[in-house]
Amino acid sequence: MGKVCIKMVIGLVTIVAGSQLAIASPNEADSSSADHAKGKRIFAQHCAGCHGTAGKGDGYLLLGPDPANLTRPATRTKSDAALLQTIHEGKPNMPSWKVRLSEPDSRAVLAYIRTLAK
Template sequence: MKVRAGAIAVLSGILFSAMVGGVCAGDGNTGNAGKGKTLYANLCIRCHGVEGKGNGVMTFTPPVADLTAPAAQSKLDATLLKTIHDGRKNTAMGAWKFVLTDEEIRDVTAYIRVLGTGANRTLP
């Protein structure tokens, strides 16, 4: 049963990737982390904090995701894209599909990957 649920989750992620611009592994359509950093600084930093640890000036229950944690960094890009695009039910994470283009969502996702490396301070 767990295998079936996992397979459904993977297939859903692949289908979502196709919907938001074809972001699939190996297609070369990855975001620009430099542009993503700017978007993050303007839109995400209030909740997720400067370093992405979920310690921004605004706090919520349930707590905001720590984007540097293995729980976030181990997610597929398609899952992160979907979360940014559609938001998360029963949390403060709203849908950004009304504010950001698909390309900008890919850029933010690319920057989230940089947060996981701790290299965000050296990014342009």
């Protein structure tokens, strides 16, 4: 019985988090797990194609600079501000995301990248 209840609670939380993502509620920043889920979804959708699902830079390789391995120390040690700037402005071979990702979305995806490096 106890187990069933826990499963139901987890199920409900998942549904609530899922619907929050869909409507991009302004208070989702309050919930770090919802943020993590959002960051993960954005990464899978927009970034993994180049950076690889684990962020190791082994996704789609183009001519020119290869997608950065986001788990390497050179990226890990950069400040949030520096990485957000790259996400906003883009790089050679990386599109600019500022018109497609809101500020909270950019922060969520950056937070997700930080978890990949661990």
